[in-house]
Amino acid sequence: MKAKKNLVVIGNGMVGHKFLELMVGKDGSDNWNLIAFCEEPRVAYDRVNLSSYFTGKTAGDLSLVEPGFYQENGIKIYIGDKAVAINREEKTVTSENGVEIPYDKIVLATGSYPFVPPIKGREAPGAFVYRTIEDLEDIGAWAKNCKVGTVIGGGLLGLEAANALQNMGLKTHVVEFAPRLMPVQVDDVGGNILREKIEELGVSVHVSKNTTEIVSENGKIVKMVFADGEELETDEIVFSAGIRPRDELARACGLEIGDRGGIVIDDYCQTSDPDIYAIGECALYQKRIYGLVAPGYHMAGVAADALNGLTSSTFAGADMSTKLKLLGVDVASFGDAFARTSNSKTISVVDSIQGTYKKLVLNQDGSRLLGGMLVGDASAYGTLLQLVQNDIALPPHPEDLLMPPREGKPAAIGVESLPDSAQICSCNNVSKGDIIAAIHENQLTDPVSVKKCTTAGTGCGGCMPLVTTILKSEMKKAGKEVNNHLCEHFSYSRQELYHLVRFHKIKTFDELIERFGQGMGCEICKPAVASMFASTWNEHIMDVPHAGLQDTNDYFLANIQKDGTYSVIPRVPGGEITPDKLIVLGEIAKDFGLYTKITGAQRIDMFGARVDQLPLIWQRLVDAGFESGHAYGKALRTVKSCVGSTWCRYGVQDSVGLAIELELRYRGIRSPHKLKSAVSGCSRECAEAQGKDFGIIASEKGWNLFLCGNGGMKPQHGVLLATDLDKETLIKYLDRFLIFYIRTADRLERTATWFNKLEGGIEYLKQVIIEDSLGICDELEAQMQHLVDTYNCEWKAAIENPEKLKRFRHFVNSDRPDETLSYVEERGQKRPATEEEKVLAGVSG
Amino acid sequence: MVQASPVRDSVTQWVDVCALSDIVPNTGVCAMVKEEQVAIFRVGNEAELYAISNYDPFSKAFVMSRGIVGDRNGIKKVAAPIYKQNFNLATGECLDDETVKIATYSVRVTGDRVEVGIN
Ligand code: SRM
Ligand SMILES: Cc1cc2nc3c(=O)[nH]c(=O)nc-3n(C[C@H](O)[C@H](O)[C@H](O)COP(=O)(O)OP(=O)(O)OC[C@H]3O[C@@H](n4cnc5c(N)ncnc54)[C@H](O)[C@@H]3O)c2cc1C
Ligand code: SF4
Ligand code: FES
Numbered sequence: 003m004k005a006k007k008n009l010v011v012i013g014n015g016m017v018g019h020k021f022l023e024l025m026v027g028k029d030g031s032d033n034w035n036l037i038a039f040c041e042e043p044r045v046a047y048d049r050v051n052l053s054s055y056f057t058g059k060t061a062g063d064l065s066l067v068e069p070g071f072y073q074e075n076g077i078k079i080y081i082g083d084k085a086v087a088i089n090r091e092e093k094t095v096t097s098e099n100g101v102e103i104p105y106d107k108i109v110l111a112t113g114s115y116p117f118v119p120p121i122k123g124r125e126a127p128g129a130f131v132y133r134t135i136e137d138l139e140d141i142g143a144w145a146k147n148c149k150v151g152t153v154i155g156g157g158l159l160g161l162e163a164a165n166a167l168q169n170m171g172l173k174t175h176v177v178e179f180a181p182r183l184m185p186v187q188v189d190d191v192g193g194n195i196l197r198e199k200i201e202e203l204g205v206s207v208h209v210s211k212n213t214t215e216i217v218s219e220n221g222k223i224v225k226m227v228f229a230d231g232e233e234l235e236t237d238e239i240v241f242s243a244g245i246r247p248r249d250e251l252a253r254a255c256g257l258e259i260g261d262r263g264g265i266v267i268d269d270y271c272q273t274s275d276p277d278i279y280a281i282g283e284c285a286l287y288q289k290r291i292y293g294l295v296a297p298g299y300h301m302a303g304v305a306a307d308a309l310n311g312l313t314s315s316t317f318a319g320a321d322m323s324t325k326l327k328l329l330g331v332d333v334a335s336f337g338d339a340f341a342r343t344s345n346s347k348t349i350s351v352v353d354s355i356q357g358t359y360k361k362l363v364l365n366q367d368g369s370r371l372l373g374g375m376l377v378g379d380a381s382a383y384g385t386l387l388q389l390v391q392n393d394i395a396l397p398p399h400p401e402d403l404l405m406p407p408r409e410g411k412p413a414a415i416g417v418e419s420l421p422d423s424a425q426i427c428s429c430n431n432v433s434k435g436d437i438i439a440a441i442h443e444n445q446l447t448d449p450v451s452v453k454k455c456t457t458a459g460t461g462c463g464g465c466m467p468l469v470t471t472i473l474k475s476e477m478k479k480a481g482k483e484v485n486n487h488l489c490e491h492f493s494y495s496r497q498e499l500y501h502l503v504r505f506h507k508i509k510t511f512d513e514l515i516e517r518f519g520q521g522m523g524c525e526i527c528k529p530a531v532a533s534m535f536a537s538t539w540n541e542h543i544m545d546v547p548h549a550g551l552q553d554t555n556d557y558f559l560a561n562i563q564k565d566g567t568y569s570v571i572p573r574v575p576g577g578e579i580t581p582d583k584l585i586v587l588g589e590i591a592k593d594f595g596l597y598t599k600i601t602g603a604q605r606i607d608m609f610g611a612r613v614d615q616l617p618l619i620w621q622r623l624v625d626a627g628f629e630s631g632h633a634y635g636k637a638l639r640t641v642k643s644c645v646g647s648t649w650c651r652y653g654v655q656d657s658v659g660l661a662i663e664l665e666l667r668y669r670g671i672r673s674p675h676k677l678k679s680a681v682s683g684c685s686r687e688c689a690e691a692q693g694k695d696f697g698i699i700a701s702e703k704g705w706n707l708f709l710c711g712n713g714g715m716k717p718q719h720g721v722l723l724a725t726d727l728d729k730e731t732l733i734k735y736l737d738r739f740l741i742f743y744i745r746t747a748d749r750l751e752r753t754a755t756w757f758n759k760l761e762g763g764i765e766y767l768k769q770v771i772i773e774d775s776l777g778i779c780d781e782l783e784a785q786m787q788h789l790v791d792t793y794n795c796e797w798k799a800a801i802e803n804p805e806k807l808k809r810f811r812h813f814v815n816s817d818r819p820d821e822t823l824s825y826v827e828e829r830g831q832k833r834p835a836t837e838e839e840k841v842l843a844g845v846s847g
Numbered sequence: 848m849v850q851a852s853p854v855r856d857s858v859t860q861w862v863d864v865c866a867l868s869d870i871v872p873n874t875g876v877c878a879m880v881k882e883e884q885v886a887i888f889r890v891g892n893e894a895e896l897y898a899i900s901n902y903d904p905f906s907k908a909f910v911m912s913r914g915i916v917g918d919r920n921g922i923k924k925v926a927a928p929i930y931k932q933n934f935n936l937a938t939g940e941c942l943d944d945e946t947v948k949i950a951t952y953s954v955r956v957t958g959d960r961v962e963v964g965i966n
Contacts, residue, residue: 490920512892522890524917525926525933550873554913554928557874562928566908814865814876814887822884822909837907 007106009034009309010095012085012251017282017298018111019046019066024306026075034309036077037103039095041084042134045072050295050461055138056166064135088255090275107277109305110252110265114245114283114293119154123216128223129239132163141240145170148237152176152226154213156183160242161328164205167240168329175206175234177226179243182209187324187335188359191352192377195359199331199378202357208234247284247291260286269316271305279305292320295461296429303431321391321428325376325383330717332380337373337390338363346372351404353378355685356719360404362386369395371403384468392424417471426468429461437469441476449473488749489526492519496530496674496749503534510535510547529553530749533636536672537744538785540792542799543635543672544806555634558810559796560616563609565823565834568616570596570608571633572623573669576643576661576681577604586626594619597831603640603678605631610832612819617810620797629795632670636750638677641665642690646683646700653683655700660729661689664698667733668740670793674747674756677740678713692720695753696736701725705732709739709767712754721757721764724772737786738771738779858953858964867894867959875912875925877901880963885952886912887961888936890923897936898952898963903927904941911949 009025011018022038025031040046047064055064072079080101087096088108096102116131118124128148130141145151151167153160156178168174176183182193183200197207212229216239225235247264258266258274264286271279281301283293292298297320307315323336341348341363350361358378365372371389376382386403389396396403422435440446440455449470453459459466486495492515494502499518508514511531515523523531532551536543543549543556555561560568572587587606591598594615596608611619623629633639643661647653661681668677680689681698690713691697697708703726711720723735747756760766769775800806812820824840825832864878870889878885884901901909906929914925916936923936933942934949941947953964 491917521921522916522918522923524919524924525915525931528915528917546871549871550916553915554910557913562910562913564906564908564929566903566906566910566913566929808869809871812877813879813884814869815863816879818879820884820909 006033006035008104009036009107009109010085010103010105011036011038011109011111012095013111013113013248013282013284014038014040014042014046014079014081015111015113015282016046016049016066016295017113017302018109020299021109021111021281021302021306022072022077024302025309026077028306028310030306030310031075031077034107036075037105038072038077038079039083039085039097040079040081042136043082044135045079045081047135049133052132052135052138053162053166055135056142056169061135085251088251088278090255090278093277105277107309108279109309110273110278110280110284111282111302112248112251112284114247114291116241117244117246118241119213119243121154121213121216123218123223124241126216126218126223126239127221128218128237129216129241131241132159138166141166141238142170144238145172148172150175150236151238151240152234152236153240153242155242155244156180156207156209157186157242157244158184158324158326158328160240161200163240163242164200165329167238168203168205172238173206174204175208175236176200177211177213177228177234178207178209179212180209183207184333187333187339188375188377189340189361191350192333192359192361192375195352195354195357195377196328196331196333199357200329203329203331205329245283245291245293247286249284252278252280252284260289264291267301267317269304269318270308270313271301271317272308279308281305287317288319290319292322294320294322294324296320296431297322299429300431323387323390323428325380332376332378334376334380334383335373336375336383336387337371339373339375341373343372349401349404356722362400362403364396364400368400371396371400381467384465387428388420388424388426388468392421394419417468417475426472427456427458427461427465429465430457432456432458432465434472437472438476441473446473447477447482486748488530489524491515491521491523491527494518496534497746499531500534500538500745503531504538509539509541511551512547523551525553526749529556529636530674532556533672533674537789540789542794543796544800544803544809549809558613558616559620559630559634559800560611561634563834566820567609567823567834568611568613569633570611570616570619570623571601571605571631572628573631573665574605574640575665575669576641576658578643578658578662583626583628586622586628590619590622595832597833601633604642605633605640607633610825610834612812612823614811614817614819617801617807621801624795624798624801630670630797632796635670635672636675637670637672638665638668638679640678641668642678642680642694644682644688646681650683652686653700654702655683655705657681657683657689657698657700660698660705663729664733664736667790668736670796671740671744671789673740673744675750675752677753693717694720696720696739698732704728707732707735710753710757712752714752716754718754718758721767723764723768734783735771738782739767741782741785742770742778857966859966861955861957861962861964864961864963867956867961870896870961873916875914875916877909877912878963880952881965884909885963886914886925887954887963888912888916888925890916890936894956896954896956896961897923898954899925899934899936899939900950900952902949903929904947904949905930905932 045067084098085095086098094104116133151172152175153164154177156176164174164176183196213226214229215227217225225233227233249265252265253259265280267280267285271281273280282298301317304315304317325334345366347364352359360376362374363372424434426434446452458469487493528551591608597610599607601607641661641664643658646657677695679696680691680694682689682691683700691699692708693711693713697720699706705727706725707723708720709723712718824835826835862880870876872892875886875888885898886901888897901911903910910928913928916925924933926933939949939951
């Protein structure tokens with residue numbers, strides 16, 4: 003057996019660890035003793051996703067090292083020990099803790115450090131950098147006693163830090179020396195759009211600001227002073243003014259260093275000493291430092307090959323294309339984004355309503371894409387990047403690539419047209435061919451397994467949409483489809499079942515499951531089928547054949563709360579309510595001892611009603627002219643409104659009037675998920691219509707219709723379907739849209755998610771709804787008209803029916819209420835007692 | 848007499864609760880049986896009944912009777928109405944968390960009356 007040689011890896015960051023992984027993978031550990039120095043108190047972690055530490059990820063979650071990986075592979079790692087000297091004569095490495103190791107080869111992967119500009123007062127407590135888990139711990143701890151936080155530096159990382167400060171509840175400022183944000187990635191126009199969007203989110207941006215001093219009082223930062231004499235009060239500062247390579251070790255042992263720092267390397271990642279390699283952010287290749295992880299991983303691969311005797315792989319620079327979501331704003335920049343190629347041409351689209359900016363850089367004859375930038379909507383990034391990287395000929399009208407405003411499907415290319423060699427995941431260098439091979443070899447059917455199997459998507463995640471598209475296209479070719487069965491009882495998708503219900507005129511669950519399903523049903527298919535019946539036949543949901551299908555909310559026509567009581571939300575169309583009705587609500591709440599609150603959707607919620615109280619409460623509400631608000635149903639909730647032209651000095655249309663009309667038209671309609679809407683009286687958009695399933699904004703000439711917006715967990719702006727509509731046309735389009743969605747969406751799929759999966763995006767939706775390309779619009783309108791005509795207030799029907807009323811009691815054999823319920827008073831109202839409070843009161847179950 | 852499973856040997860007393868027609872097919876009701884809250888489910892349109900505790904250990908509320916009944920791989924079960932964990936109707940075992948199990952009761956139909964057995 004050959005004696006193994008010593009390979010010392012200095013730095014255990016993202017790239018250093020990747021290198022070790024690759025050495026193990028390439029059997030390098032058979033020839034080398036692998037020894038690593040890790041300065042930080044923990045082994046490599048995912049610095050790219052460092053900010054997620056603030057949103058709940060732990061150091062353990064972020065770790066890149068499989069437990070036991072180093073031990074199992076015989077790698078000796080010195081954790082919390084820094085290499086302090088390289089002696090190139092003796093060929094030894096010495097560490098801070100006094101370890102001395104003889105080496106045959108060294109790989110430097112020391113990364114970089116955050117640059118802190120020489121500002122007076124910069125050492126003050128309360129000023130931090132943003133690079134390691136410890137930095138984030140310190141920032142978070144200090145922020146607890148702060149109100150205002152400021153980030154110095156408006157680049158990529160600075161904005162990420164600003165996001166973190168804002169999420170911690172600080173009033174956040176970003177101070178940038180250059181005249182725009184993200185000067186490296188975007189141009190002035192893009193920077194402005196980005197700035198507007200970020201300011202809308204409440205972060206104040208100050209550009210062209212040169213900070214000259216940080217002033218502290220009593221050991222705490224109080225303000226910063228700028229060269230122009232202005233000042234900004236702040237309690238905490240995070241520096242994010244760029245990075246500098248950690249070349250101190252290399253410098254001290256006399257390796258060649260660039261003029262502005264960085265360890266000079268050649269195509270094989272070798273430094274000026276052939277026994278020493280440098281990779282990652284500390285390395286300078288052709289006068290360039292690559293501050294992204296993908297090029298670092300690439301270097302790790304080249305160095306690992308070189309040390310295993312493979313000289314065929316080389317580093318030849320890397321693409322600095324990036325796509326990020328900063329403070330919820332998409333920003334992407336790729337290829338020759340600044341049009342530096344001679345005679346290149348640019349096309350750009352600025353949409354200041356949507357707040358998007360898209361720029362393409364083309365070659366002289368417009369046949370090839372060279373690069374571009376996207377702000378506000380970067381859904382097209384993956385495809386555009388592929389066009390650049392694979393030098394694909396553009397369609398005759400390259401401007402079309404910018405047109406479908408949000409679908410990520412620019413007209414011209416599909417994944418089919420990409421060569422197998424096309425790099426899909428640039429973080430991990432995974433090609434289209436690799437992905438396809440993995441799909442077939444391992445019979446993969448879902449994106450998560452593809453990710454696991456190929457590592458594509460495990461870095462920045464930006465390539466996942468493309469990975470998914472490739473998967474779908476492969477499955478389609480193989481005649482397979484992603485299983486979309488409703489549940490074990492029906493081997494059909496919701497859409498297919500809906501079709502069966504309508505086509506075979508099926509009206510009961512028993513008949514449906516007997517003809518098209520198996521077993522007895524469950525909590526997934528039963529409510530879904532009940533909703534299909536309701537939106538097709540519109541029978542009362544409490545009728546006997548349907549009652550057992552309903553979730554408890556629909557069964558008792560109220561929303562269940564954590565203690566088993568219910569909430570009552572009467573409809574307040576458009577949010578307009580008379581003083582008399584307000585008084586009635588107050589009286590009812592008082593008489594039944596209900597907790598009251600204004601909801602997030604312009605109406606009033608009364609909590610803590612027991613089942614036996616519900617009919618009594620509703621009797622009074624119905625008598626006073628209220629009706630069910632369907633807050634319990636997967637149904638239309640509200641059509642919010644702003645006050646509009648009747649009162650507001652800027653209003654151009656009667657938004658309240660339209661909201662009420664729409665809410666009354668679509669009330670009670672059951673759908674795959676809840677539906678929300680809003681109408682704003684002018685472009686100031688006080689009703690937030692663009693965040694709704696259907697939103698309407700008044701224009702001078704009529705109404706602009708936005709579809710498929712969403713608030714909630716993953717907010718998304720609605721897409722503009724049509725402008726300046728008169729009311730009749732608006733309603734016609736809405737009828738068509740709603741039934742089309744009801745017929746085709748999956749269970750519990752909001753319109754936004756449905757839309758995101760809709761092939762062809764908004765163009766397709768326009769064709770179906772406006773141009774009637776499927777020839778079904780008459781049918782859609784007729785179905786809606788049927789629902790509108792057969793509307794009945796569910797609560798009114800319930801209280802008029804003694805059979806149904808009988809069900810509203812807690813005990814079938816007693817009129818007693820549920821005596822385990824227990825409340826305490828808080829801020830003048832009741833609230834459910836906590837478990838501890840119940841124990842104290844002796845009522846715990 | 849129609850008898851529904853599972854009947855424990857040691858039933859010492861049958862407590863009359865309600866008429867069978869008081870329970871809408873494929874739904875549940877809650878009955879107060881000797882100061883205990885019992886959830887009784889009617890599975891299918893006939894007289895197949897199950898009785899389990901009305902206490903939902905996940906939400907800590909007395910609501911089990913308001914869950915949706917159905918089956919999972921043939922096992923008859925009810926989904927708790929608040930957080931939707933499933934419980935085996937016959938054994939009280941939670942199908943989504945094997946460490947959790949709730950009490951079951953004997954239940955039968957005599958004539959058109961539903962009775963819960965206690966011991
Ligand atoms: C009561 C209310 C909170 C409040 O006190 O303000 C509320 C309460 C609940 N919301 Fe909401 N949401 C309420 C307004 C909203 C809003 C604001 C709005 O409607 O303008 C949103 C964001 C807008 C949107 O939906 O796009 C909202 C987004 C959600 C979501 C996330 C939906 C999504 O697509 O991401 C859920 C979860 C879900 O539906 O799966 C949810 C679920 C719930 C549930 C059903 C959670 C639950 O299962 O218990 C709560 C029912 C409470 C009840 O018993 O009434 N609620 N919820 C609001 C009732 C409004 C009303 O008058 O009907
Ligand atoms: C908040 C944040 C967000 C980022 N987001 C992105 C992104 O979205 N996309 C992207 O591509 N990149 C992103 N980056 C950059 C990315 O993290 C770096 O490119 C990557 O970590 C570089 O890896 P590296 O191994 O070269 O350096 P590092 O990960 O910094 O690792 C170097 C390690 O070496 C250690 N070290 C240094 N000197 C010694 C010594 N003498 N002895 C022992 N150990 C030593 C250091 O302590 C450090 O742990 C982000 C960075 C940060 C901080
Ligand atoms: S945000 Fe969450 S807690 Fe608040 S009402 Fe909505 S669902 Fe309930
Ligand atoms: S491109 Fe970043 S994970 Fe694939």
